[in-house]
Amino acid sequence: MLWPMLALALAVTGIAVLAVPAVRVFVEVRRLARQVAESSRRITRAAEDLERATAPLGGQVDALRRGHGHDVRQDRLPTDVRD
Template sequence: MWWLIAYVSLSAAGLLVLGVPAVRVFFAVQDLARQVAESTRALSAAGDRLQQAADRLGGRAGDISRN
């Protein structure tokens, strides 16, 4: 009978040992997803600023080439 108790306790301990890193990985993935979202927003804003600068420069280049 004590073998059964030992097996159950070892199984529970094994699940706990695997559960703790799983929770840590879950929170790390959430943090990574948040950082990716922030980077995506920053890259999008930079792309918009680059597009506006290119439009202004392109307009000036067109004026110069017409003269």
């Protein structure tokens, strides 16, 4: 009867020893997942900001390609320099 009890005690101890690192890994994976989600939100927000910032420029470039626009650089010069 001693050997089966010893085997059972060792099995329970082994499961407990393995459970501690498993819980730690679980906690770290959840923390990493939160960081990845936050980084993804930041990247998405930055991409949207970049898209909004480049939209006016894209329209000007499109007009220049079609030949309907004028020199975009002249719009930024003071009036006394343009003449």
